[in-house]
Amino acid sequence: MPIGPERKALYPDNWKKISFRRQRGRAFELWIRDWLKARGYAVHVCGRKTVMIGPGKLITKGDDIFGCDLVCMKPDEKPLFIQATLDSSVQKRLDELKKYPWDLNFTQVQLWQKTKNGDINVKLFTGETFRDIGKIIRKNFFERR
Numbered sequence: 001m002p003i004g005p006e007r008k009a010l011y012p013d014n015w016k017k018i019s020f021r022r023q024r025g026r027a028f029e030l031w032i033r034d035w036l037k038a039r040g041y042a043v044h045v046c047g048r049k050t051v052m053i054g055p056g057k058l059i060t061k062g063d064d065i066f067g068c069d070l071v072c073m074k075p076d077e078k079p080l081f082i083q084a085t086l087d088s089s090v091q092k093r094l095d096e097l098k099k100y101p102w103d104l105n106f107t108q109v110q111l112w113q114k115t116k117n118g119d120i121n122v123k124l125f126t127g128e129t130f131r132d133i134g135k136i137i138r139k140n141f142f143e144r145r
Contacts, residue, residue, distance in 0.1 A: 001015075021086070028114050029069050029084050035139065041072040041080070067096040068109065090130060092122070097125050112136075139140045 027123045033043045049063045065071055068081040083093050093111055102109055103124070109125035110133075119137050123130035 025084065025086055028086060028112075032070060032082060032112055035136070036070075037074050039074075041074045044071045045069065046071075066100045066102075067093075073093055078106060078108045081107060083109075083111045084114075085111065086114050088113075094125075094130060098128075102127060 011109065029045050033045050036043050041115060046069050048065050048085065050058050052058055052129075064083075067083060069084045070080075070082040072080040074080075077082070083097065085093055087093075090111060090113060097109060097111075100116055104125075104127055111121075111123040111125065111130055113123065115120040115121065119135055122134045122136065124133045132144050136142075
């Protein structure tokens with residue numbers, strides 16, 4: 001669907017691709033929410049907020065909490081912060097998480113990375129890097145030893 005010149009100035013050339021990627025990313029976040037809720041977690045999914053960038057120009061922007069997309073709680077467990085990604089490169093996510101003063105004695109931070117074949121790699125943030133802790137295949141978690 002073509003857009004008018006006044007709106008086209010707001011979007012990069014690959015705006016359709018970005019929109020589709022954002023929809024896929026949001027669907028992945030909601031899948032994680034449902035998967036964790038089925039396992040007894042209370043889950044908050046961060047939304048998007050509208051930001052004015054000029055007179056009459058609005059955009060939506062991610063409203064992450066400390067660089068994470070989901071915040072999860074379960075009795076007798078550390079609060080869990082999750083960064084969800086469809087991207088094969090995790091360096092940008094690592095750099096974002098390093099910006100915050102995580103006390104990993106009291107919180108757990110994970111990266112959930114969906115691969116092209118549909119598997120989900122689960123990685124634990126150690127403060128400096130990510131460590132593989134498991135994989136979700138067909139809704140079943142397999143712990144990495």
